Amino acid sequence: MTRFSRIVLVALTAAFLLAMAAPALSASHGDEATDDTTDTTVTAVPISAGDEPAVVLPPAEVDVLEQPWTARFLIPLLVVTAIALVIGVVIAYDRSIRQRYKVVS
Secondary structure, three states: OOOOHHHHHHHHHHHHHHHEEEEEEEHOOOOOOOOOOOOOOOOEEEEEEEEOOOOOOOOOOEEEEEEOOHHHHHHHHHHHHHHHHHHHHHHHHHHHHHHOOOOOO
């Protein structure tokens, strides 16, 4: 790396760190306790057992979806192809190693 690119890299890193730390530094000065509270009251509405819901929905039916052809055919094809590829690489590697070296007896 040239001297100029190192200077640019250091300057960009410093600018990035300052930009990331600026919100945290500014938020730490604003932690003053305030006594501004509001009192909100909500009246309780009793729910009786005889009330009917506004809308009655029928029970949802669960449809059994059949797998698409991609899941049924392509995924097993890719798995078998990957296994065959791994076995082929192991066999080719073993043959190349045997050709390089000879056993001395």
